[in-house]
Amino acid sequence: RRGLKAGGFVKMTEIQRGAIPRALAGRDILGEARTGSGKTLAFLVPLVESLFRERWSRMDGLGALAVSPTRELAYQIFQVLAAVGAQHEFSAGCIVGGRALEEEQKAVASMNILVATPGRLLQHLDESPGFYASGLRMLVLDEADRILDFGFQETVHHILGHLPSERQTQLFSATLRTGVQRLGKAALRSPEVVSVHSGAESRTPDRLKQVYMVVPLEQKVDTLFSFLRSHSQKKIIVFVSACKQVRFFYEAFRKLKPGPAVMELHGRQSLTKRLLTFQEFTEREHAVALFCTDIAARGVDFPAVDWVVQMDCPDTADSYIHRVGRTARYQSGGNSILLLLPSERAFVTKLAAARVTVRSISAKQSKVTTIQGKLSGLLAGDGAVKHLAQKAFVSYMRSVRLMKDKDVFDADALPGEAFSQSLGLAGVPELGNLGAEADLEKNPLKKQKNQTALQRLKDKIKQKREAKKGA
Structure with a gap:
């Protein structure tokens, strides 16, 4: 007690x-x-x-x-x-x-x-x-x-x-x-x-204000930067699809300085680095934006988060709920905004079917600042950030291609050239074979290379158990 x-x-x-x-x-x-x-x-x-x-x-x-x-x-x-x-x-x-x-x-x-x-x-x-x-x-x-x-x-x-x-x-x-x-x-x-909530009208907290905005892919980076600038004193979590995107936005935005301090959290970091970032973001009360993948979307309690920004559409309504759950926890209020591509409008219907209501808003164009020129200059002078931009482009395009819900995600509708320019790139990066992931089972060496350390550990344990049974 x-x-x-x-x-x-x-x-x-x-x-x-x-x-x-x-x-x-x-x-x-x-x-x-x-x-x-x-x-x-x-x-x-x-x-x-x-x-x-x-x-x-x-x-x-x-x-x-x-x-x-x-x-x-x-x-x-x-x-x-x-x-x-x-x-x-x-x-x-x-x-x-x-x-x-x-x-x-x-x-x-x-x-x-x-x-x-x-x-x-x-x-x-x-x-x-x-x-x-x-x-x-x-x-x-x-x-x-x-x-x-x-x-x-x-x-x-x-x-x-x-x-x-x-x-x-x-x-x-x-x-x-x-x-x-x-x-x-x-x-x-x-x-x-x-x-305690199975019969509730909504699967998200009552104190959570939820909105979405339809934004063309080539305008997303400008919209995000402008949002951070206009909410510079808030505590914000920004969700993107892939680790490479987190790395690029962290490195680019900490140089372009939208207003709040920027941090990164993703699965490629060492355990020590992840826990230090987790602790530092928890202790900050305002003026900070954490870029992350869904690794931070479940269970963890970041106190007093003002905004959850979903820059990329989540794969399912459940993932959306887990993401917005980082704000409006316990008795606190909170806000969330979801950026949808025109081709992803069907996701709003998916949310409604999952007992989640989101309100549509439009960006005030007078408040949206374009940073494409600044990004181009940054990439021209920093080869490392340019490499991250190329990786972020490929990772995002691949993530959409691999999404299972084809009612929402249409990889063929993505404007590759305009998107690459919005990242500050002069040309469209080579995508390679985006369908290669589906053939990993046919190539054991490539499959192992693409596995996480956890999956390799699970396979190792499984092999040991099978060996014991065989003995």
């Missing part, structure tokens, strides 16, 4: 009122609540309290596990755990990919509570001597729908195979779609379903 009060957690949210008493009574929980509703405390309070009631000590080993789909969310859960559990003497750790496994192996066996990403947790369960989960009392699967989106279903099932059947489990998700329910059947026993 003292830890909660010291952390400023005084009044419970709806999901907390529904889940905490049931979890404290020992029931498994299947929780559904939209983003920003306070799910983290809904499972951490029972987790800490249950171990406290059992007088769990450092000698008792691992008592609780919280599994998160991303490193950033795992880190944030751990921060909240450290705050609310400050009055207790449990040993706790956060294990995620990106660090040397050997460093974690030295400490992991002595932890009472672990927050982990699925791939790294399974790797420790398979490979770390002295690390056992046979006495586990509570398992938490947070952002279960995103765990499935990231392809961790098989990994989670392998993790469940390492855990005792006599345990309490809490599973939380923004939606209880079919895949989440299947995972719930595998992980939970006669759960209490706590759903």
Whole structure:
């Protein structure tokens, strides 16, 4: 109680009122609540309290596990755990990919509570001597729908195979779609379903003001720059489709200085760099714009974000909801703006079908400043930024080509030459074979080269398991 009060957690949210008493009574929980509703405390309070009631000590080993789909969310859960559990003497750790496994192996066996990403947790369960989960009392699967989106279903099932059947489990998700329910059947026993927003008129927070603007592709960069200039004192998150776009806009805009300080967050950064950026953006109160990919779109809580700008159309309505969920969290207000191409207007209908209403607005042309000349001059004098511009162009064109929803995304409608000029490029970069990704299965070496480190790790674990079965 003292830890909660010291952390400023005084009044419970709806999901907390529904889940905490049931979890404290020992029931498994299947929780559904939209983003920003306070799910983290809904499972951490029972987790800490249950171990406290059992007088769990450092000698008792691992008592609780919280599994998160991303490193950033795992880190944030751990921060909240450290705050609310400050009055207790449990040993706790956060294990995620990106660090040397050997460093974690030295400490992991002595932890009472672990927050982990699925791939790294399974790797420790398979490979770390002295690390056992046979006495586990509570398992938490947070952002279960995103765990499935990231392809961790098989990994989670392998993790469940390492855990005792006599345990309490809490599973939380923004939606209880079919895949989440299947995972719930595998992980939970006669759960209490706590759903607090399933019947709501909107799947986004009431205090969130949502607008969209139809902008031709060749005008997007000017529109974004002008938006940042006119909102220079605000705290802003800008979502784009690919890491290469983040790199280009970060390097170009920090030189062209639209007004707010600019930062970057994407999956190609080292774990240390990502966490430092995450922490710095969290601590800034205003006059900052964070360029990022969807890596930051789920679960993490950036305080007091004024605007979410979606420069590129998300792949689905669910992704849109996750992105705008970075603002208007808990009892705060917030704003979001979505930039759609003329060929992407159908996405508004997709949002309406998902119970999301967005209002159309138009840009005031008098406030839109063109920076094409400045970008051209920058690229002419800086070969590194020019290279990033070329990569950003190709990455964006490829991302649209690979989108599954062809009702919304039409790669053939993209004006390549005008778009490249808007980035400051004198010519259109060579696109190569944009359909090559579809043929990766036929080329194992190329497939491995294009995989993330996480996917390579998952394949390695799978191969080891198959080898053991064969033996």
